[in-house]
Amino acid sequence: MKYRRLGKTDLNVSVIGVGTWQFGGDWGKDFTQTEVDGILNRAKDLGINLIDTAECYGPHHMSESFIGNFLSRDNREDWVVASKFGHKWHDHWEHAWSAEAVKIQLEESLQALKTDYIDLYQFHSGSDEVFLNDDLWTMLDKAIQAGKIRNLGISIGANDNIFQTDKAEEVNAKAIQVVYNRLDQIPEKEVFPSCIKQDLGVLARVPLASGFLSGKYHPGVTFQDNVRKGLTREDIDKKLTLVEKIQKEEVPEGINMAQWALAWCLQHPAVTTVIPGCKSPEQIEMNAAAADLEFVKGDHPSSI
Template sequence: MKHRRLGKTDLNVSVVGVGTWQFGGEWGKDFSQEEVNEILNRAKELGINLIDTAECYGDHLSESLIGKAIEHNRKDWILATKFGHHYHGHVDRTDHWSAKQVIQQLEDSLHALRTDYIDLYQFHSGSDEVFNNDDLWTALDKQIQAGKIRHLGISLGSNDNLYQTDAAAKVNADVIQVVYNRLDRKPEAEVFNSCERQDLGVLAREPLANGFLSGKYKPGSVFGKNDWRSLKDQEQLKLVEEIERKEVPEGVDMAQWALAWCLQHSAVTCVIPGYRNVAQLESSAKAAELELF
């Protein structure tokens, strides 16, 4: 497993991490503690050290499963979570952006994760209006001083949000998280340039485009009503077939290719795909060694 410095921080992260939205139950499957333990234990064996989660992947459900899985080797992990929303049900959330609400979310996340500090605490897909809240960032800086947060980040809700990216230094954020994959290249236009100029780490979420770039799904594929992908544009699967035919080298696994494709961009530090099982994890980890360009 290869590792890269996460922007201007002192954190060296594996280029392939673990995304955990699926642990919250919105991807057509409920995960047991044993399944999460197995995935994270194997990830550690493979040299993966970054886990990305959020307060609203279930009502702190994903965090709770992770916390129980890593409580005996917490220091081996770089743990990233997010703030700003409260989960009520499948694709049902309310915004909680006041400083008081966010500090309560932080305490709840620390409790669920069974830890006394979070390595990367990320503003989660909020509008520019709620971003421009000095009280919020002042409260978070106090939590850094208290040792409960090591670094702040911004998880962009819009892939071309240059305003929040350019303001990273102003709010003491060191990392940008953004959707980036072969089907969605919007960050390349301006956001990545800003990240490189400011020496910000970049976490690329949805690097497999919700699994579409795995090569497993064909046009007309049907997803269950409790599967987030049922809301996605199925026309993208036609483009995936074309990409596989024209761009993926013969004999190369498409999912591994898609992850390596993201990692070849100089701005990207780490990709954070989600895994349903250990086999998917093991396959994705091999992308770290795949040289495409």
């Protein structure tokens, strides 16, 4: 495994992380604690040290609770735990952006994660209007001083949101999380240059384009999960036709497409880590192997 410094933090994170949105049950599968433990134990064996989650990944902090149960039996110091705030899913879904509401969310997340601190606490895809809240950022700075948060970050909802990215230093945020993959390169235009200028870490989410870049699907496939089943037949086939073209023209022979897609993200100098989701220890192994691919500028990721 390879590691990179996360922006201006003192954190060295694995270039492959674990995205845990799927633990909340929205990816067409309900997880058990045993399954989550198996995934995270295998991740640790492979040198992965970054877990990304959020309080709204599943009702009642479900993803965070799975992770917390695991951490309670492991060495907390071995992990970089990133979570997010701004949305609340208990008996129903709602937004929660006031300083007082986020303060409550933080305490609930700490309890669910069974930890005294969160390494990276991220503003979660909120509007520019709720972002501009001095009371919120003052409260979060006090939480840093109290040791409950080690670093702040911003998970931008739109991957061209340069407004929030440019203001990262003003609110003491040290990392940006953004959608970035071979099918969606929008951050390269403005967001990444701003991140480089401010020395912000970058967490690339959805690096496999919701599975389209896994190489497993072909035009005509149907999806049942809550994310992709909302796409039109035309949209699905258009994406998969492009993926087939990419696989034929860009992915070197003998290289797994999903691993190539992760390595493709990591070649950009702004990107610190990718955080693909996974359903099994086997998928963790496949993701981790992408760290052994090297992208030569002007070429394609190839085996070292």
